[in-house]
Amino acid sequence: MGLDLVLEESPETAVHPLRKDDLHPSLSDPVLDTMTFLNEVTHRFPDAISFAPGRPYDGFFDTEQIFTYLRRYLDHLAAQGATEQDVRTAMYQYGPTAGQIREIVADSLRKDEDIDVPAESIVITVGAQEAMLLVVRALTAGPEDTLLVASPCYVGITGVARLLGVPVTAVEEREDGFSRADLEAAILRERARGRRPRALYVIPDHSNPSGTTMDLPTRHALLEVAERHGILLIEDSPYRRVSPGTPLPTLKSLDRSRRVVHLGSFAKTVFPGARVGFAVADQQVVDDEGRTGLLAVELAKIKSMVTVNTSSLSQAAVAGALLAGDGRLSVLNAEPAAYYGDAMRTTLRALDARLPEARRTALGVRWNEPTGGFFLTVHVPFRADNAALTRSAQEFGVIWTPMTYFYPQGGGHQALRLSTSYLTTADIEEGTERLARFIEAQASAS
Amino acid sequence: MGLDLVLEESPETAVHPLRKDDLHPSLSDPVLDTMTFLNEVTHRFPDAISFAPGRPYDGFFDTEQIFTYLRRYLDHLAAQGATEQDVRTAMYQYGPTAGQIREIVADSLRKDEDIDVPAESIVITVGAQEAMLLVVRALTAGPEDTLLVASPCYVGITGVARLLGVPVTAVEEREDGFSRADLEAAILRERARGRRPRALYVIPDHSNPSGTTMDLPTRHALLEVAERHGILLIEDSPYRRVSPGTPLPTLKSLDRSRRVVHLGSFAKTVFPGARVGFAVADQQVVDDEGRTGLLAVELAKIKSMVTVNTSSLSQAAVAGALLAGDGRLSVLNAEPAAYYGDAMRTTLRALDARLPEARRTALGVRWNEPTGGFFLTVHVPFRADNAALTRSAQEFGVIWTPMTYFYPQGGGHQALRLSTSYLTTADIEEGTERLARFIEAQASAS
Structure with a gap:
């Protein structure tokens, strides 16, 4: 030719x-x-x-806070025995793809949320938005794999699905709340169509957009349905620590069978401009040869192709804020x-x-x-x-x-x-x- | 059922x-x-x-530089008449998806690279890696759309393509350089297979991994082939300003028909931990109803579903560094x-x-x-x-x-x-x- x-x-x-x-x-x-x-x-x-x-x-913002947060994190590194060279590497170089403040976030999750996971199961992301992208991408292997979303739902999750070409199926949240029966029916309908629903995305606390909060029985019911039907729950949590009173337990803290991938954001609890969030993905992944690893490791692989790692400066600022509040976002907020x-x-x-x-x-x-x-x-x-x-x-x-x-x-x-x-x-x-x-x-x- | x-x-x-x-x-x-x-x-x-x-x-890194850079940017905002409230918004809030330091980057591109584009054609990204994701996603509409890459090539671009399910076709860079004939042959082969090559990814200067630099005739030839066959050139440029001597002109500075999407990274010229890069996408996009807009606007829409915006702290640090060097990365480096x-x-x-x-x-x-x-x-x-x-x-x-x-x-x-x-x-x-x-x-x- x-x-x-x-x-x-x-x-x-x-x-x-x-x-x-x-x-x-x-x-x-x-x-x-x-x-x-x-x-x-x-x-x-x-x-x-x-x-x-x-x-x-x-x-509540004050320009000098940035400097205070960064100094606080640098002091923390020094107190941990970091050399000048270590500090320069932490602040300036490419960092670990999964993040450099995972221990600090894990500590905060234990104190605030009764979520007790090893730091290795956490991936620090560019806001919860990137975490959604990583999770949806990891969980969908072929055209039959679909994502369920509580509807109405946050546009960021449907946006990610569209970007990746993943079909989304809405499970309507009724005025009296999200229903276990509706979820099961949706899963059955998907399977009957030859599709494989992989996960349900929800914001259990003060949801965006509706403002509704799932009651405790619904949380337990979701976990049971997820377990029974072999789907995961993607739990987003941006508003928990900027709301008055003691929230209900997260799905993740009630999760006994690693059915929940928990997403967090520091956009409302520290500041949005930092663009720092995270995913807790302590699910085991097993390959053909029987080798196992954490889902978090797979998410980090995807992240290496999206943003390489999260800004070390932003991580330092968020870590500084967490350290200033002794790891308790509830106190800080x-x-x-x-x-x-x-x-x-x-x-x-x-x-x-x-x-x-x-x-x-x-x-x-x-x-x-x-x-x-x-x-x-x-x-x-x-x-x-x-x-x-x-x-x-x-x-x-x-x-x-x-x-x-x-x-x-x-x-x-x-x-x-x-x-x-x-x-x-x-x-x-x-x-x-x-x-x-x-x-x-x-x-x-x- | x-x-x-x-x-x-x-x-x-x-x-x-x-x-x-x-x-x-x-x-x-x-x-x-x-x-x-x-x-x-x-x-x-x-x-x-x-x-x-x-x-x-x-x-070359020094921990205090971070603080100097941030102060420099804050001084710049103040000099431009920003109020305390404006500064707080710039540093802490959600920022514009396409970035808040576009004017400063545009200025730097004019001074260093003879690339003269309006700030609106620039999207600030989380490193050049995110820019690759945005460009490859934007340009591929269906399964027939493919990406050409100079081979050997940077793993970040093939990673993005795999993540998005976009087929990649390698155009081999020979030991005596990249050849126009090889590129044209690859385009023809793709079309003969019913596929539509949308763009070619290249690093013209001191390529990763091979280290080769394209000579000027090859640069002109690539632009001509792109124009003739209706593909875009994705030009990545991470090593230009960390190399001695005066580099050859970028593809973008030679581009007379908006065939080049230019990607930049501040990872080597400022610091990697900032995770700040950008895309220059001044191509016109026209919809069914004849309305036109810049490709950069479309990239920003995708970015809103990936990272929402680039860390304001990181943008401030990079802008501070650029301002300190009067916009000239060549001087700064x-x-x-x-x-x-x-x-x-x-x-x-x-x-x-x-x-x-x-x-x-x-x-x-x-x-x-x-x-x-x-x-x-x-x-x-x-x-x-x-x-x-x-x-x-x-x-x-x-x-x-x-x-x-x-x-x-x-x-x-x-x-x-x-x-x-x-x-x-x-x-x-x-x-x-x-x-x-x-x-x-x-x-x-x-």
Whole structure:
């Protein structure tokens, strides 16, 4: 086959620009467009009060903290007998792929969460987002392997699945909670279709987006279903230590048969810019020749092809913060947790004041009442879509997130997510006032 | 379909542990095992001199530099009029997915590399490794889309392709360099098989692993082939600014038709632990409705599903270093570049002293003579495999990397890679002495 032939065949391929259709299909995922839309609305209406961003409140940050955290970690290395050369290597060189602060994180998990695992079963990641990528990639070997997600669910997990071409099956979280029966039915349906569900992704505590928390019987039921059907549970935990009160036990601390891969994030408990999270993967993996190793080792292999290792500077800052709190995120976050609890209570009280029981029943409006976390769900008697959001921002000066964004297989058309973490009390009061007016107007218009 | 039925069907699925065969096939890539093997050899023979690690020499690092760099960036923000609140947001909050130091990197590219692109066409990544993942993912839409790589090639790019299930086709780099004819032939073969090669990955300057540098006519030829056949060139550039002398122009600076995605890394020029790299992707992307945007925007969308954003702390440290050098990596790295140049020359001179021309010709040994970078290739008259490596480490106290590791489709059986970047002069002298003795012994044994 000669050159001439090909030149005739493909002159048009030399034409610029690139066609979007020629790029990976995950880039045409409507979720990406909706996020862009939300950003545009926020940009177009800068005076609107936004209940959209799931960011930590930054009033607790102080620029000098960075330096304090780093010094604290350097002191720790010195106290452990590190030489100048060791310290330079730790701070500047390529580091171990699985992370250099695993002992410190393992210690924190023991103290805070009653999760007692060896450091070797932990992989430090670039935020929990990278941990999701590693786990989903490791667990899916072929086209029949699928991921189950509690739905509505965090867009990061469905994004990872799309990026990797892994089919996602939604298991709906009902208003009265996640149900064991729904999960088992989903597993059976998947298998009947010749597919192999590998894991279920859940946020048991103060879930993003719904704000719901799984009760203890549900946690035990999930573990039992996972054990019975041979799937893993991917437990994400970003809001546990920034919520008031004592949380229920994690799935991982209840896990007696290594069915749970636990994901953690320091984005809310230390700071988001560090981009440090982790996976606890103490599952045994056995190969054809009977050699065994930890799933964490496999995750680290994948990580070596994604980010090589997590920023040593970021790891040092997070370790410094943990060491400053004697490993207890619960202690380190006592003040923020109280703050977020107040913000949530203020929001719920303000909603109740503006849309009292009788009024909201008449309208067909209701909301859940999380005791912590960053989010709550408001059900409304109209389609909470992009058009409604634009009207809300433009005419009423209040922004929220359409719940539909979080349903990978459709749903949530009449619900919206409010985030309470980033606003001041004054903005919450004014924002709920505006929201109530919008809901009244929109309900009577539809 | 009832529960009972399924319980009968799948009791064995509940059995632990996980089977390796049930994990993603990239985890069974032999390259991962060879890397493990290399690490084990290094661990088993701690007194061996190792020419294996491609790490920067860390004699130039100083712990206090971190603090100086961070302060320098904070001063820069203040000088630009940032308020205390702006600084806290920049350092602690979630940042822009595409990065917060793009202007500073764009400035550096203009000054050092004559690459003049708007900051919007840059995406700051967690090392060049993440940039490879984003680019390969973006460019591959379906199973027919393939990646071409100059072979031997960096394992990070083939790792990314395996992780994403993208077929890789090797285009062999011959001893006299990379050839336009080989590239065109590979493109034609791919198309004849119904596949669509999307891009070619190359390291034009002091390549890892071979150490070769493309001459200027080859650079122009690659651009012409890319233009003619409608593929992109992914240009990686980690060693340009840590090599002595003035490098040849980058492909990107010669690119008149936006055929080049340029990747950069600050691992060698600032420090590896920061994990900061970038992609320059100024290609236009057009969708079905005729809307256009930059490829960089699409890469950032993918990044939002991989790491959300690059550590703000790491970005601040790198920006501080760049600002301290007035944006010129060439100036900032004058001393390291001279050091690495010396190390390479010392290695070549020492090899020549131990295996002079006549002797190496008789043995069938030869090597290339890079003028910079971290690596060179030694061709030997025996199989440079794991068994040979073990003998070399055990009996001669010297470690190197088998070149076969870097051939995605086989090859390089009688070649080894030496890295000269991490060793002291004394170790280079002693190490080459040991290596010469090993080569003599192995050559006479085979």
